[in-house]
Amino acid sequence: MKVLVTGVSGQLGYDVAKELKRRGHKVLAPKRDSLDLLDQVGIIQYFEYNKFDAVIHCAAYTAVDKAQEEKELCSNVNVSATRVIAKQCASRDIPLLYVSTDYVFPGTGSEPYETGDRKGPLQEYGISKLAGEEMVKSLCKKYYIVRTSWVFGKNGRNFVRTVLRLADLKDRISVVDDQVGSPTYTKDLAPLLCDMIESDKYGVYHATNEGFCSFYEFACEIISQSGKSLEIKPTTTDKYNAPAKRPLNSRLSKKSLDDAGFSRLPDWHDALSRYLTELGIKENT
Numbered sequence: 001m002k003v004l005v006t007g008v009s010g011q012l013g014y015d016v017a018k019e020l021k022r023r024g025h026k027v028l029a030p031k032r033d034s035l036d037l038l039d040q041v042g043i044i045q046y047f048e049y050n051k052f053d054a055v056i057h058c059a060a061y062t063a064v065d066k067a068q069e070e071k072e073l074c075s076n077v078n079v080s081a082t083r084v085i086a087k088q089c090a091s092r093d094i095p096l097l098y099v100s101t102d103y104v105f106p107g108t109g110s111e112p113y114e115t116g117d118r119k120g121p122l123q124e125y126g127i128s129k130l131a132g133e134e135m136v137k138s139l140c141k142k143y144y145i146v147r148t149s150w151v152f153g154k155n156g157r158n159f160v161r162t163v164l165r166l167a168d169l170k171d172r173i174s175v176v177d178d179q180v181g182s183p184t185y186t187k188d189l190a191p192l193l194c195d196m197i198e199s200d201k202y203g204v205y206h207a208t209n210e211g212f213c214s215f216y217e218f219a220c221e222i223i224s225q226s227g228k229s230l231e232i233k234p235t236t237t238d239k240y241n242a243p244a245k246r247p248l249n250s251r252l253s254k255k256s257l258d259d260a261g262f263s264r265l266p267d268w269h270d271a272l273s274r275y276l277t278e279l280g281i282k283e284n285t
């Protein structure tokens with residue numbers, strides 16, 4: 001199969017392109033200078049000049065706080081470009097896998113969200129990602145929408161890297177203990193996305209590493225596993241005062257994955273351990 005992967009210079013796109021190649025697929029993975037999502041005519045021309053059998057759309061505007069100010073830019077990337085890509089896929093009758101987020105949900109309660117539960121994004125980023133989902137659903141027949149959360153991978157900035165950097169700079173930090181969800185390693189998620197695109201099991205899925213924790217618990221585990229020293233104090237979201245609101249409950253149910261016969265990802269503690277090994281921070285055990 002020949003697959004177009006967007007966002008190859010980001011965390012997930014990097015591992016998806018790598019995994020597809022490992023499986024023997026041909027991969028087109030243009031960087032921003034060859035496929036700028038802000039250039040709608042350019043996207044159409046890219047589809048006209050290149051032939052492929054499927055698209056895994058990992059690229060997105062992902063700066064959650066900045067999106068509150070850069071609403072239009074965020075929407076142009078996450079909604080308008082997704083609309084153009086979805087239209088192109090639909091007119092060629094090729095499948096589109098759109099990566100989405102836990103931030104489409106309002107984060108109330110403490111039960112894991114099912115894929116069809118009521119949406120209610122709390123910030124511009126989530127609003128744009130949900131609108132991207134709607135574009136895909138309304139324009140394509142052959143689509144996968146995969147919501148993930150708290151992503152970390154080799155190729156990018158993420159919470160794990162931030163905590164490790166702070167451990168080298170500070171003696172103590174405070175981390176919110178009331179946002180609960182699941183960390184997700186791109187090296188674990190990428191093979192699942194490839195399994196999906198190799199199947200014809202279209203639909204809406206949730207995919208994260210197994211297990212739930214708060215960001216405080218996640219930070220403590222990062223420090224514990226890395227062998228670094230940093231005092232971490234629990235705090236609450238309302239004291240943190242970030243520009244964009246975050247959902248307190250980011251738990252995602254995996255029922256749709258189970259129902260379709262896809263394997264769940266490994267536990268997040270194990271994923272973190274392998275990530276720290278990949279970064280060269282932890283010895284291979």
Ligand SMILES: NC(=O)c1ccc[n+]([C@@H]2O[C@H](COP(=O)([O-])OP(=O)(O)OC[C@H]3O[C@@H](n4cnc5c(N)ncnc54)[C@H](OP(=O)(O)O)[C@@H]3O)[C@@H](O)[C@H]2O)c1
Nearest residue numbers: 007009010011012032036037059060062101148150151156
């Ligand atoms: N990160 C998370 O915690 C998280 C959580 C839930 C869901 N997700 C979703 O998962 C997917 C992958 O996230 P990620 O963490 O891998 O993202 P990331 O590391 O921030 O990478 C985003 C990618 O999008 C590209 N991009 C942004 N604007 C572009 C434009 N105008 N033209 C072309 N490319 C553009 C970036 O290119 P440049 O390198 O050139 O900027 C980069 O390659 C996204 O759909 C995201 O919404 C992420």
